[in-house]
Amino acid sequence: MQALEVPNLVKRAGDLVPLLRRNAAWSEQNRRPADETVEALTAAGILRMRTPQRYGGYECDASTLLDVGIELGRGDGAAAFNTAVWWITSWNMGLFPDEVQDEVFADPDARIAGTIVVNGTGIAKDGGIVVNGEWGFNSGASHSTWRLLSTIMIGPDGQAEPVMAAVPLSAMRVVDDWYASGLSGTGSVTTIAEDVFVPDGHYLRMADIAPENVASKLNAGRPMFRTHLAAVVMASTTGLAIGLARAANEAFHERIGSRPITNTFYERQADAPVTHLQAAEASLKIDEAEFHARKLASMIDEKALTGEAWSLRERAYARAVGGRVPQLAAEAVDILAGACGASSLYTGNPIQRIRRDAHAMTLHQFHLPTSALELYGRVLCGLEPNSFFF
Secondary structure, rough: OOOOOOOOOOHHHHHHHHHHHHHHHHHHHHOOOOOHHHHHHOOOOHHOOOOOOOOOOOOOOOOHHHHHHHHHHHHHHHHHHHHHHHHHHHHHOOOOHHHHHHHHHHOOOOOEEEEEEEEEEEEEOEEEEEEEEEEEOOOOOHHOEEEEEEEEEEEEOEEEEEEEEEEHHHHHHHEEEOOOOOHHHHHOEEEEEEEEEEOOOOEEEEEHOHHHOOOOOOOOHHHHHHHHHHHHHHHHHHHHHHHHHHHHHHHHHHHHOOOOOOOOOOHHHHOOHHHHHHHHHHHHHHHHHHHHHHHHHHHHHHHHHOOOOHHHHHHEEEEEEEEHHHHHHHHHHHHHHHOOOOHHHOOOHHHHHHHHHHHHOOOOOOOOHHHHHHHOOOOHOOOOOOOOOO
């Protein structure tokens, strides 16, 4: 397969920052992505970064995902989060049989909503399974045409096992219930399956979602698919957390040269020693977050190229990074937002939205710092992982 020429996607993402910032408040107020934002991301090729190359995708490495994610996070956390989800689900779709990919990627800009949370049931029936269930947190559903859902398949013998299924979003009922204090612009509504038939081939056993079990014949062995699911998720999402922190840092430094500190003799916030401490502490936390994100991205890219196996510790480290990076980013944003004073409470000041978005990310099941660090600590202490997702 002849390699496609990949455009400078990091620059394109950076060029989108003003548009993303301009639409961020609208997206939050309307609880969904702005059409203009999705159209701009699509036109820039950002949404093809994890689409298989034969459909016009770029099969980008983890380091490029990180750099693009940082730029998008600088612009709007919700838009960056939805993009990360679409990257992950495009990669997931690349594991399915090739004929199913042909159906989904008939539109090379197809967007796929999805969560990995296992819910509902899929009862075996001739030629497939019949799925019933309810799934929340479907980010980007308003602009997606397909849905990846995870459910428990009940076989003819009564055996139960988790599977991931690809269904047209039009086959599901969408419940507009996304009223959230953070990442509101993602439009992460609930979807419900009511007797949805999923043909054979359109679902994968969760146990087979691993580099050595790719159902696709054409994608098997390609570098982008030599990665475990947890590492794919973390590679896609850590950039946006860093980008949010950078956006807060920019907002903070734009003000300190002209803003006084109320009830003090400091006419410029930049002259106060406390400001120096705040600036240094926040900056170092952002740097520490980026260190871990880049270390993981480099690990993913090296193993993708060489085919080297992942050790248990390395897989657990990927989960740890997924918790640590958003934690450090949120801590940095807290420092910067607090230093901006009471005027930062106004909804017209973007730092209040950045703060809420950063904290919302730390509550995500795959980024919850306590769970991620506990899993890594268990492995470091010689115990078995307490999660299947690592």
